[in-house]
Amino acid sequence: MAKELKNLTKRADNYSQWYNELVVKADLAEQSAVRGCMVIKPYGYAIWEKMQHELDSMFKQSGVQNAYFPLLIPKSFLSKEADHVEGFAKECAVVTHYRLMNDPNGKGVVVDPSARLEEELIIRPTSETIIWNTYRNWINSYRDLPLLVNQWANVFRWEMRTRLFLRTAEFLWQEGHTAHASKEEAQDKAIEMLNVYGDFAERFMALPVVKGVKTANERFAGALETYTIEAMMQDGKALQSGTSHFLGQNFAKAFDVKFINKDNQLDYVWATSWGVSTRLMGALIMTHSDDNGLVLPPKLAPIQVVIVPVYKSMEQLEQVNAVVDPIVAKLRAMGVSVKYDNADNKRPGFKFADYELKGVPVRLVLGARDIEAGTVEVMRRDTLEKHVAPLEGIEEYVKNLLDEIQNNIFTKALNHRESLTYKVDTWEEFKEQIEKGGFILAHWDGTTETEEKIKEETKATIRCIPMDAEEEEGKCIYTGKPSKRRVIFARNY
């Protein structure tokens, strides 16, 4: 068994360490020489590319076009929207100079003090400000609306405590920024895009999510409403996986973006923004993987099927090759990504462990004896079950198995979430339950004050007010004041 695999910490022993090790051992990402910035390695990037591809198609189907806006934002832009500056103008990377020069006192280069910028530039932590400053010139009349634009970009937020994918100073994301002629249309768009995220998470990532509304306290800086998809990790903690914001006319007012409406009146434009990031990689890894390594949903796996030959002679290998080649061709023609690993410099046992670690959903093992018997050994990564299947029709069999795995890991994650979701009605029970992890459905009096006290005492935050929450008369878990529906509390990443 491969050394890397043997050394993987078990989830039960230290979930956090298991995650950190797995990201590195499975060749997904690693720390770079720049504090808080990660290198996304080819195998990890291939998964991210698949996510991008699916999301991008979904955006385009909803009428969104891609564009690209500048990396750097004038410092003064951040101050134009009052809430936004509070949220984003603090921990950020500041460009102050535009030139280096040879060090007059020695080797290397130093900042040229004469090349100081008149106004400092900030590496974008998010792009509402520069984009709305641009939209001012794009929008004159209701005929220019809606404007539905997205960009795939890197952003930067100076974070003190970083973890690969989950919280890094630089990360990759997409940010959609739409402009509308009416409040209703903008609100609908914000919810439409949240639903896109929800569909993507469930259909491609096999990640069950709760869709909901954030409390005022947890809103995006500058938004009137923030919608979220919240997922539960295996340790019972919540991970916010995507957000969509209804921004009202805040940014239009800050950047003076007006339009002539159908009644020939000047009005400010209505806005949304919405984003998901490489943080989704963290959610994907933490939701499905196990003590043997990654478990990937077939729809996002860079390699869906690996075929490993077992043989005692080159003659036997050639025999196996002859059987495998047409299987590979047929699987590829069916749109299945398959790798035939007949490299001679690694033993089958090493290969098995390596592909388990990397989360390849299906493994086929084939030797001379199998060929005689007309069978093949099939291993599915999600359950690690092995069984023997007929060679005849193996391609259809594998295709169906991939669908089954996709469904199975979704169901498993959903069952896990449901088994760790509790209705709680007393403060004592709340404090006890939160220590064990999971989602707590409880009544809350609707005030930020109570929300913050609960957080102080238990480290639990309100993840969201679920969109499908039933109306139910109740009493706040903390103050006993009246409440009309339950919200979700959890500790979170």
Place this chain on the structure above:
Amino acid sequence: MAKELKNLTKRADNYSQWYNELVVKADLAEQSAVRGCMVIKPYGYAIWEKMQHELDSMFKQSGVQNAYFPLLIPKSFLSKEADHVEGFAKECAVVTHYRLMNDPNGKGVVVDPSARLEEELIIRPTSETIIWNTYRNWINSYRDLPLLVNQWANVFRWEMRTRLFLRTAEFLWQEGHTAHASKEEAQDKAIEMLNVYGDFAERFMALPVVKGVKTANERFAGALETYTIEAMMQDGKALQSGTSHFLGQNFAKAFDVKFINKDNQLDYVWATSWGVSTRLMGALIMTHSDDNGLVLPPKLAPIQVVIVPVYKSMEQLEQVNAVVDPIVAKLRAMGVSVKYDNADNKRPGFKFADYELKGVPVRLVLGARDIEAGTVEVMRRDTLEKHVAPLEGIEEYVKNLLDEIQNNIFTKALNHRESLTYKVDTWEEFKEQIEKGGFILAHWDGTTETEEKIKEETKATIRCIPMDAEEEEGKCIYTGKPSKRRVIFARNY
């Protein structure tokens, strides 16, 4: 006719202004609030996405995988490779601080002086340094090689004079960085990737290019050899459209990247890097477009076919819709991107001018009389010729026409280049010809000194030593010293 189109400067009047106006009027890009940084608008970005898609497929076919490396580079990294620091450590964006704070003297935010970085960080102008610093941990043995990695990224070089797409402070590009066990393999890879660029330029952009080697003086900072594809614009100036570098062991030595070779000896790793950028957008625009606007090669056009109805009543429009809908469906099924513009708020004349400006390769116009006659009016953007074609089989007809346009604009550009390529043997003739533009094939004595004198006196640079240059005894155009082959001189972007 649309106002925007009427106002487009003619190429003959002012080629440079024609370009600047066209980029903006055709909705490709615009200047941003940040000096030297552009906004790539949705229509321009859609073309860039098509380029990315094709290039990315070609890279993957050659075994290259994508990854992502940090945006910021520690200042000291730039100094590690002696030539590299000279080339790249001067005009760059320097991050010195990691926090802003509320201005104690008033409104807005200021840099927090206490949040100064110990070592400044540079926004990557190119990523050799951070990537080779990473490769040190990825490479131990020849078994880890070759390493074939590419990233799609934004880069930043502080430019004083900028032009949209051609020279911007921030630009988008891909940078490939490969690591090899032998000199020969690295050299071959550098040339292989140059050929990928050449194929892409010619097959997709319809851009004829000369492949060649740069002189020592024009090499990438840190390379032992730089290969280039050079294209000629309509004004006879050259545009360097892509480069591929053989880096020898320079970066391996600077970042101490060694491997154990097959003979069990430690050796430094051999390297290449290669890149193309959004500058290709400039090449595309300048090569094919005319006084009416953009001309796009069908293979990269976001909209390949536009269909415009002419009608006098809603009843007629419905008649046309009924004929057009199945044509649209069939074209899409054939993989043709088609837009049916039956919007009622713009007149056909406005639409015609707008789609001409945007370079849509084929326009179909259909009215009640055409339907009666079973015909349709076809306009091809490259020649602006209109003719009538039978409705029956129009889809196949259009498909073939798109191929014909793709070939025609390539041939046109090739003929143009050939008509402006001159063999010149005297210095007098050289000085006269260079004023008229075009490529000059002339002998050169091989020294940097002569190259620089020629540049001083004529503003002509050596674009490359063509790879297919025939051996030919001759005398240097400037010094009369012996030379073995002609090189290409031109003024350039």
